[in-house]
Amino acid sequence: MESNESREAAKAARKARRKLAKQKRQELEGVKTRGHGARSERRGSVFVRWLLETYGIDRLRVEGVVDVAGGRGEISARLAHCHQIPCVLMDPRATMESMEDTLIRRVARHLPQKFRQDLERAGYSERLRRLVRVQATEFQDVGNINSILIGMHADGATEAIVDYALAHNLSFAIVPCCVFAKNKNLFEPDTKKLLSYESFCDYLQNKAPDTIRRSVLDFDGRNIVLYAVSTSYRLCDNHITMARRAMLKNQPLLMRNVVSDWYACKHWVSKTGDFDRQALTACLDQDESAPQLSQDGDRSSILVIDYLADKNWPPSTYLKDWHVPHFYRNGWCTTPKGFESDWLGTWLHFVGYEDFDFCYIGPKGSRTSEHADVLSTYSWSANIAGRKHWWLQPPNGTTHIFIDQGPRDVVFVPSDWIHSVSNIEDTCSINRNWFNACAIRRVYAHLLDRRKEVLLALGDDCRSRARSQQEWLWTVENVLRLDARLSISDLLAIIYHHLVRLFSSSSSSLLFSDHIKTKDEEDDSFLLPELSAVLADLERCFDEHTLFLDSDLTRFPTDDNPDSWSKNAQVNALTAIRTCRNYLKDSDHIPSYREHLRLILY
Numbered sequence: 001m002e003s004n005e006s007r008e009a010a011k012a013a014r015k016a017r018r019k020l021a022k023q024k025r026q027e028l029e030g031v032k033t034r035g036h037g038a039r040s041e042r043r044g045s046v047f048v049r050w051l052l053e054t055y056g057i058d059r060l061r062v063e064g065v066v067d068v069a070g071g072r073g074e075i076s077a078r079l080a081h082c083h084q085i086p087c088v089l090m091d092p093r094a095t096m097e098s099m100e101d102t103l104i105r106r107v108a109r110h111l112p113q114k115f116r117q118d119l120e121r122a123g124y125s126e127r128l129r130r131l132v133r134v135q136a137t138e139f140q141d142v143g144n145i146n147s148i149l150i151g152m153h154a155d156g157a158t159e160a161i162v163d164y165a166l167a168h169n170l171s172f173a174i175v176p177c178c179v180f181a182k183n184k185n186l187f188e189p190d191t192k193k194l195l196s197y198e199s200f201c202d203y204l205q206n207k208a209p210d211t212i213r214r215s216v217l218d219f220d221g222r223n224i225v226l227y228a229v230s231t232s233y234r235l236c237d238n239h240i241t242m243a244r245r246a247m248l249k250n251q252p253l254l255m256r257n258v259v260s261d262w263y264a265c266k267h268w269v270s271k272t273g274d275f276d277r278q279a280l281t282a283c284l285d286q287d288e289s290a291p292q293l294s295q296d297g298d299r300s301s302i303l304v305i306d307y308l309a310d311k312n313w314p315p316s317t318y319l320k321d322w323h324v325p326h327f328y329r330n331g332w333c334t335t336p337k338g339f340e341s342d343w344l345g346t347w348l349h350f351v352g353y354e355d356f357d358f359c360y361i362g363p364k365g366s367r368t369s370e371h372a373d374v375l376s377t378y379s380w381s382a383n384i385a386g387r388k389h390w391w392l393q394p395p396n397g398t399t400h401i402f403i404d405q406g407p408r409d410v411v412f413v414p415s416d417w418i419h420s421v422s423n424i425e426d427t428c429s430i431n432r433n434w435f436n437a438c439a440i441r442r443v444y445a446h447l448l449d450r451r452k453e454v455l456l457a458l459g460d461d462c463r464s465r466a467r468s469q470q471e472w473l474w475t476v477e478n479v480l481r482l483d484a485r486l487s488i489s490d491l492l493a494i495i496y497h498h499l500v501r502l503f504s505s506s507s508s509s510l511l512f513s514d515h516i517k518t519k520d521e522e523d524d525s526f527l528l529p530e531l532s533a534v535l536a537d538l539e540r541c542f543d544e545h546t547l548f549l550d551s552d553l554t555r556f557p558t559d560d561n562p563d564s565w566s567k568n569a570q571v572n573a574l575t576a577i578r579t580c581r582n583y584l585k586d587s588d589h590i591p592s593y594r595e596h597l598r599l600i601l602y
Contacts, residue, residue, distance in 0.1 A: 042218075042219050043152070043217070043219040043221070043223075044074040044075055044078060044107070044152070045078065045110065046217050046218050046219050047075060047150075047152050047175065047217060047225075048075060048078045048079060048082075048083075050173075050215070050217055050225065051065075051079070051150065051173060052083065054173070054227065054229070055148060055171065055229065056397075056401070057083060057085070058251060058394050058397065058401070059148075059401060060079070060083070060085045060148065061083075061084060061085050061086070061249070061251075063147050063148050063171070064085065064086040064087065064088070064147040064148070065079055065085060065086070065087045065088070065147055065148050065149075065150055066087070066088045066090055066147045066148070066149050066150070067079075067087055067088065067089050067090065067091075067150055067151075067152075068090050068091075068139045068149060068150065068151045068154050068157050068160075068161050069090070069091050069139065069151055069153075069154035069155060069156075069157045070089045070090065070091050070094065070151075070152070071091055071093065071094070072093075072094070072098045072099060072101070072102040073089045073091075073094060073098065073099030073102055073103075073132070073134075074102050074103075074106065074107060075150065075152055076088075076089045076099065076132050077099055077100075077102055077103040077107055077125075077128060077132070078107060080125070080127050080128050080131040080132045081103060081115060081119070081125045081127050081128050082111065082115050084127060084131065085131065086131045086132070087131060087132045087133070088132075088133050088134075088135055088147065089132060089133070089134045089135065090135045090137060090139055091136065092136055092137060092138060093136070094134050094135075094136050095134060095136070096128075096129070096132070096134050099128065099132065099134065100124055100125065100128060103119070103125055103128060104119065104123075104124075138157070139154075139157045139160050139161065139164075147170075148170065148171040148172065148173070149161050149164065149165050149170055149171070149172040149173075149174075150172065150173050150174070151172075151173075151174040151175070152174075152175050153175055153176075153177035153178075153222065154174060154175075154177075155177060155178050158174050158176050158177070158204070159204065161174050162174065162204050162207055162212070162226070163207070165228060165230075166207060166208050166211070166228075169230050170228075170230055171227075171228055171229050171230040172227060172228055173225055173226070173227035174204075174225065174226050174227070175217065175222065175223065175224065175225050175226075176197070176200055176201055176204065176222065176224065176226065177222045179194050179195050179196075179197065179200045197222060197224075201214070201224050201226060204226055205226055208228070211228050212226055212227070212228050213226070213227055213228065213229075214226055214227075215227070229402075239255055239258055239336070239337040239338045240337055240338040241338075242255070242338070243255075243336075243337070243338025243339055243412065244338060244438075246412050246414070247378065247412075247414075247436070247438040247439070248438055250414040250415055250416075250417075250438075250439075250442075251414055252392050252401060252403065252411070252412060252413065252414060252417065253411070253412035254403050254405065254409060254410075254411055254412075255336070255338075255409065255410045255411075255412070256406075256408075256409050257408045257409065258336055258337065258382075258408065258409070258410050259333070259336060259382045259384075259408050259410060260408045262332065262333045262334065262382075262384070262408075263331055263332045263333070264280075264327070264332045264333050264384045264428075264430070265384050265385075265407070265408055267279055268280045268283075268384055268385065268428065269384065269385045269407070273385070273407065274385060274386075274425075274426065275361075275384070275385035275386055275425075275426045275427065275428045276385075277308040277309075278308075280308060280428070281304075281305050281308050281309070283330075283332070284304055284305060286303075286305060287303070288303065288304045288305070289301050289302060289303050289304065290302065290304050290307070290319050290320075290321070290322030290323075290359075291319070291320055291321050291322070292307060292317055292318070292319055292320075293317070293318045293319075293320045294316055294317060294318075296316075302319070304319070304322065307319050307361070308361070313363040313426070314363065315362075315363050315364060315365025315366050316366070317362075317363070317366065318360070318361075318362040318366040318367075318368070318423075319359075319360065319361040319362065320358070320360050320362075320368070321358050321360075322358055322359040322360070322361070323354065323355070323357065323358060324357055324358065324359045324430070325355055325357050327357070327359065327430065328357065333382070333430050335432070336380060336382060336410045339378075339380050339412070339432075339434070341436045341437075342432075342434040342435075342436060343434070343435060343436045343437070343440075343494050343495075343497075343498050344356065344375075344377065344433070344434045344435050344436075344494065345357070345432070345434050346497070346498070347493065347494045347497050347498075350497065350554070351493075351554055351555050356374070356377070356432060356433035356434060357430075357431075357432050358430070358431045358432070358433075359428070359429070359430055359431070360381075360427075360428070360429045360431055361427070361428045361429075362423045362426075362427055363423065363426050364423055364424065364425050364426055364427075365422075365423065366422075366423045367420065367421060367422040367423065368420060368421045369420055370391075370393075370418050370419065370420045371418065371419070371420070372416055372417065372418050372419075373413060373415075373433055374433055374484075374485065375433070375435070375443055375446060375447075375484060375485065375486055376415045376416050376435075376439065376442045376443050376445070376446035377415065377433040377434055377435045377439065377443065378412065378413065378414060378415055378433070378434055378435055378438075378439055379412075379413045379431060379432060379433045379434070380410055380411065380412050380413070380431065380432055381405070381410065381411045381413070381429050381430070381431045382408075382409070382410045382429060382430045382431075383405055383406065383407050383408060383409055383410075383427060383428075383429045384407070384408075384428045384429060384430065385407050385425075385426070385427065385428050386407065386423060386424070386425040386426050386427025386428060386429070387404070387405065387406050387407070387423075387424040387425045387427065388404075388405045388411075388421050388422065388423055388424065388427055388429070389402070389403070389404060389405075389421070389422045389424055390402065390403040390404075390405060390411060390413075390419060390420075390421050391419060391420050391421075392413065392417050392418070392419040393417065393418045393419070394414075394417055395416040395417065395418075415435070415439045415442045415443075416442060416446075437498075437530055437531060438530075440495070440530055440531060440534055441530055441533065441534060443491065444488075444491060444534050444537075446484075447480065447484060447486065447487070447488050447491060448488070450480060450483060450484045451476065451480050451488065451545065453483075454476055454479050454480050454483060455476060457479075458475070458476065458479065462475070468565075470546065470565040470566070470567075470570065471562075471565050473545065473546045473548075473565070474546075474548055474564055474565035474569075476545070477489050477545075477547070477548060477556060478556075478558060478560075481556060481558070487556050488538075488545065488547060489547040489548050489549060489555075489556035489573060490555060490556050492538060492547055492549065492573060492576055492577065493549060493553065493554055493555050493556065493576070495531060495534070495535065495580055496553055496576040496579065496580055497554065499531070499580050499583045499584075500579075500583075502583075529584075531580070531584060532581065532584045535577055535580050535581050535584070536581070538577050539574070539577045539578070539581070542573075542574060542577070546570055546573070547570070547573035547574075547577075548564060548565060548569040548570060548572070548573055549569060549572040549573045549576055550569070550572065551568070551572060553572055553575065553576045557569055
């Protein structure tokens, strides 16, 4: 009996000595001394907060997260329920039931009241069921992934996450824990002992020392996080689906190698892949001119062939806003897939106004400073040759997103996003500003804000000179159009123009009788409730800012004579508003708005 007791005492003493030695070793290595097996109740919330600070909530919501070896799904539950971030929980043991149980029993009591009340009332999380997909599989069995990979103490999957992310240029964040003896590289070459925790972290980081960064999380135990932020913000293969999702969410998008079939990409690029100025020059008229912008902001006009012929191409010059509608007429380029639905461009061409199709050409080192695009429009930019670096910032946000755009890549810039661009090589790109139903409310809000600025600028003196209230309101609209390149009356004409094409039979309007509805236009119909809200506001505020349209209901009348602000012009605008509202009210083309958003966004 004594012998058994002495053996147990000796065993306990050895265990205590090992624990003490381990704590001392961890202190020397700079690791907090709490054992990794002792659970920190805070580590899930700390890691989630770190992810939000590092990648930004906008990026996480668009790219989504793959939570590898996530166990019962605490990280995924916090990301989805509290921050509306789509997740894939990848663990052979994972189930939706276990994740909901983790959220309700373990996580909920630590959440603020605003995240608990619906959960406690319903007994489940609607966001969790909508935003999280459980994949009960090993990470090695997975197919194509384009999301941000994370692994909190992912054990045997830790190194696989790093290898996969590096091979596919993906962002990732891992918090290593145990070192497993399955890989012969995880042994010290001299002693043949298994790598220590710190050496294991060094081993992972040395796979790509210029890419993988290191940080320390604020909880006890194994708390080193290794992470990488990929240079490509959003890569996609299904261009139409992802373009539509980017427009709906108003999020940036990078599409790789999608304009390689352009004539311009085949003929204006040298065999070495550089921009071929002579090839472009051979396609141009001798008298084509374009604005040239210097680095200090001065703008001047220059013949394009003279700009291209300059052998000393200084980085301080940039050929910008060169209008190139003839590029499309000549078949040198086409609209990238997914961005064909262009309400602004279609209307501008119909009424004969100048469009927003541009070519930008700049040497290495040229750049554009921070700005938001005109009229709160979307824009896409396709590189024919060269490379650009983009920095984008969401409206009212502080997080900057970096995009590395190569040859034949297309970048989508959302409405109201501030951005700056640097040419890393001699670059030629085709750009377009446009909007459709997805951005209609932002464009309308932008024009309302600009109208307030116009009213302040004109002042009471200009108002007193108007011969009537109608002439004054027409003057405000006209100045707004000159200042912003579009008036609210023009926006109404654009909406009317599109809805007539979308819903009218060929006999109901001579103006659009030759138009055949395209699939892209019909696909816009799920956003028609957005138009309903704008049109309702236009009719409600008609007396405050009266609108004016010509007799064909196609444009704002710009002639400075009484016919432009006559009663008929006002009636024309009101007729257009009510006609559009009747289209939306009576049409059976509008499916469930919420259901369409659910299917498209998730």
